[in-house]
Amino acid sequence: MLNDAEIIYTKEEGLKYHAKPKKKLSTLIFTSSDAFDFLYDDWKELARRSGRFMYMSPDWAKIWWNHFGENTNRTLYIIAAYNSEKLVAIFPFFKGVSIIAGIEIDHRLQLIGSGGNTNETLGFTDDYGISDFLDFIVDRDFDLPVACLFLTLLRNPGIAKRRIILHQLRDDSFIKEVIYPFLLKNNMVLRIAKSDSCPYIDLSETDTLLSFVEQSKPNARRRFRQTFRAEGANKEYQIQEAKTLGQVKEMSADLIRLHQNRWNEIGFPGVFHDSRFRAFFTEIVQQAHQKKQLWLKQAVDSEGVCAVRMLLLYNNRYYDFLSGYDIESPSAKYRPGIALLLNLIHDAAKSKITSVELLRGREEYKFDFTENQIVNWQITIPAQHKKGFTGKVAVSLLYFSSLLYKHTRREMLLLNVQYRKKGILKMVSGYFKFRMKTLQRG
Secondary structure (H helix, E strand, O other): OOHHHOEOOOOOOOOOOOEOOOOOEEEEEEOOOHHHHHHHHHHHHHHHHOOOOHHHOHHHHHHHHHHHHOEOOEEEEEEEEEEOOEEEEEEEEEEEEEEEOOEEEEEEEEEEOEOOOOOHHHOOOOOOOOOOOOOOEEOOOEHHHHHHHHHHHHOOHHHHOOEEEEEEEEOOOHHHHHHHHHHHHOOOOOEEEEEEEEEEEEOOOOOOHHHHHHOOOHHHHHHHHHHHHHHOOOOOOEEEEOOOHHHHHHHHHHHHHHHHHHHHHHOOOOHHHOHHHHHHHHHHHHHHHHOOOEEEEEEEEOOEEEEEEEEEEEOOEEEEEEEEEOOOOOOHHHOHHHHHHHHHHHHHHHOOOOEEEOOOOOOOOHHHHOOOEEEEEEEEEOOOOOOOHHHHHHHHHHHHHHHHHHHHHHHHHHHHHHHHHHOOOOHHHHHHHHHHHHHHHO
16 A cells, blocks of 8 residues: 555646546555455456456456566566445556566566566666557546645656656547646657557447448449459358357367468568467457457368458447468459458448457558548656766666567577578578568668
């Protein structure tokens, strides 16, 4: 319990927050993974009523921590805020420390779901992990008291020495909408930068797939109709759904295969080169199937599976999590991967799902489906305890060591892809050809 973080706030004149004065908050801090089970029901309910995103659910947080987070240099630091006995906010942090030659150089707080670097001793340079949207989970009747609580926590000696790195904050996140302006008003030094654009499909006024297509841009509408003909009258492929656990496992294996083949063919290692992601993916998929939150379908043509798409359902939103397709299949020119996404829109409209999150990245096909997008941000709060000259030099060395490690490891992975594709004699020439193409594409 952080007794010095218990506060009674007074509403400041001119601040436009919807909160009643004199709401007293107390805090509990959890540093053991038992916290996920202890908090589960209250966390789940808080995320539901605050309309939070999948990556802030207790299930995602626990599975991410088990596969990516837990490390000798990382410690859970989940802060739960209560009004009487009611959970009103969770700050889902973990602590990270970078150590060189036995000396602790850098201390951080990050949100569960960000990071995941296998070599944390060299820091988290540009390492924002696999979770697309992160935030605090807050009962919005308590906006201002929670903001005041966070400001108080920043002055706690155990937190003040740490950089706080907040990755993947949507424009409409609690941190971006409430915490960020509140800290600015209290003269806090902050750094903020855009990190990603995230397109999404708004289905709140869509009743059927046909109405969605009719509202699309002319060029997109034409392409969609070609896709319909390929699946329908022309029977170039058929769409199948995974219903049983056995079908889920089989279709997931095809998804992994197609995804990896596609990225390896381009010259990249693909996400499944990391055994941690493969294990994480398997657990997330099977749990989603068990909880009826999984949408998993494939397109099959004359030569077999040609495309697979997997989405997760949470708080009335679909998340377009992963897909794979075979560019050499007989039906590739008919875009079976797009047919799967159109099929998803049919299912979503029928079930009154309000949104499909297409997630990070500006791939061209996404803008056939939507012009809507939201921006993600990274906000960094520097440590409140200033470092001396020696400390600043050590942090600079850490930063450049981290950059060196990051780029060296990336190039080794790319070289390994060429080795698997072309063998030891041609891997170097293949690597340089691939790198020239990536430079030309910018």
